[in-house]
Amino acid sequence: EAGVAQSPRYKIIEKRQSVAFWCNPISGHATLYWYQQILGQGPKLLIQFQNNGVVDDSQLPKDRFSAERLKGVDSTLKIQPAKLEDSAVYLCASSLMGQVLDTQYFGPGTRLTVL
Amino acid sequence: EDKVVQSPLSLVVHEGDTVTLNCSYEVTNFRSLLWYKQEKKAPTFLFMLTSSGIEKKSGRLSSILDKKELFSILNITATQTGDSAVYLCARRTSYDKVIFGPGTSLSVIP
Numbered sequence: 171e172a173g174v175a176q177s178p179r180y181k182i183i184e185k186r187q188s189v190a191f192w193c194n195p196i197s198g199h200a201t202l203y204w205y206q207q208i209l210g211q212g213p214k215l216l217i218q219f220q221n222n223g224v225v226d227d228s229q230l231p232k233d234r235f236s237a238e239r240l241k242g243v244d245s246t247l248k249i250q251p252a253k254l255e256d257s258a259v260y261l262c263a264s265s266l267m268g269q270v271l272d273t274q275y276f277g278p279g280t281r282l283t284v285l
Numbered sequence: 286e287d288k289v290v291q292s293p294l295s296l297v298v299h300e301g302d303t304v305t306l307n308c309s310y311e312v313t314n315f316r317s318l319l320w321y322k323q324e325k326k327a328p329t330f331l332f333m334l335t336s337s338g339i340e341k342k343s344g345r346l347s348s349i350l351d352k353k354e355l356f357s358i359l360n361i362t363a364t365q366t367g368d369s370a371v372y373l374c375a376r377r378t379s380y381d382k383v384i385f386g387p388g389t390s391l392s393v394i395p
Contacts, residue, residue: 174327201381212289212373212385213328226382261327274383276327 172196174277176262182283188250191280195243195264201225203274204237204247205261213261219245249282257284289376289386297392302364306389308374309356318350318357319375319383328373331359364393 175194183189195202200221205213216235217227222242230237234253239245249256259279265272292307310318317335321328332341334350334357341348345364350357361368371388378384 203383210387212375212387214385215383218381273330273333275330278327 174262174264174275176260176277176280178280179278180281180283182285183252184285185254186251188248189252189282190246190248191260191262191282193245193247193262193277195245195262196275198266199264199275200242200267201265201272202239202245203263203265204245205263207259207261207279209258216247252282252284254284257282289374289384291372291374291386291389293389294387295390295392297394298364300364300366300393300395302393303360303362304364304391306359306361306372306374306391307356308358308386310374310376310384310386312355314378315352315376316379317377319377320348320357320359321373321375322370323373323388324370331372361391364391366393366395369393 174196177192181189202219204216206216207213216230217237218225219239222239235249237247259281261279262277263274265274288311290309298304317333319333320331322331332348334348337350337352345362348359359372369392371390373385373388375383375385
């Protein structure tokens with residue numbers, strides 16, 4: 171089965187610019203997660219969707235970050251405007267139903283560098 | 286407070302050595318403990334632990350959970366250079382929130 175797809179794989183922008191990342195989860199997976207992983211740290215959950223509804227966005231910096239999953243399948247994460255501290259790998263993951271015993275499958279990530 | 290602590294943060298061993306990685310966690314809303322391996326890209330799933338004292342094994346890797354003392358260990362026997370990676374421990378809450386630790390960076394040298 172195809173895995174979680176993400177694009178682009180790498181992005182370099184200047185501070186105050188905007189950037190968008192795309193994620194396509196594993197077919198049939200209802201739950202989609204966006205994580206931010208800063209170098210040397212574990213992934214931090216930004217937002218979790220169940221189908222097209224938001225389950226948890228408590229750690230999403232809503233003044234500059236936004237995410238949507240309009241049709242309950244693929245998702246986009248946007249940063250506008252970017253700051254230097256946003257440099258990180260942005261990981262997308264999906265799971266079947268978001269149940270406790272479900273396994274999360276991660277995409278390859280998008281490495282963002284903000285100059 | 287949501288927190289997952291891993292130790293050591295980094296480790297260098299020789300091929301053939303056995304390593305033990307540690308993970309401790311807060312108890313609030315605990316449902317399961319997860320271990321992932323991350324090699325320069327996305328984390329790949331290793332183990333999910335929900336019950337105390339039951340060891341899970343996959344080849345040279347094994348893991349066990351102690352829900353009384355709130356910790357888990359990941360053992361790797363007869364290490365190989367391909368085991369070099371960051372090993373992430375994560376706690377899953379009853380609200381399906383996954384909280385990751387900082388990871389242990391393991392380097393296996395020939």
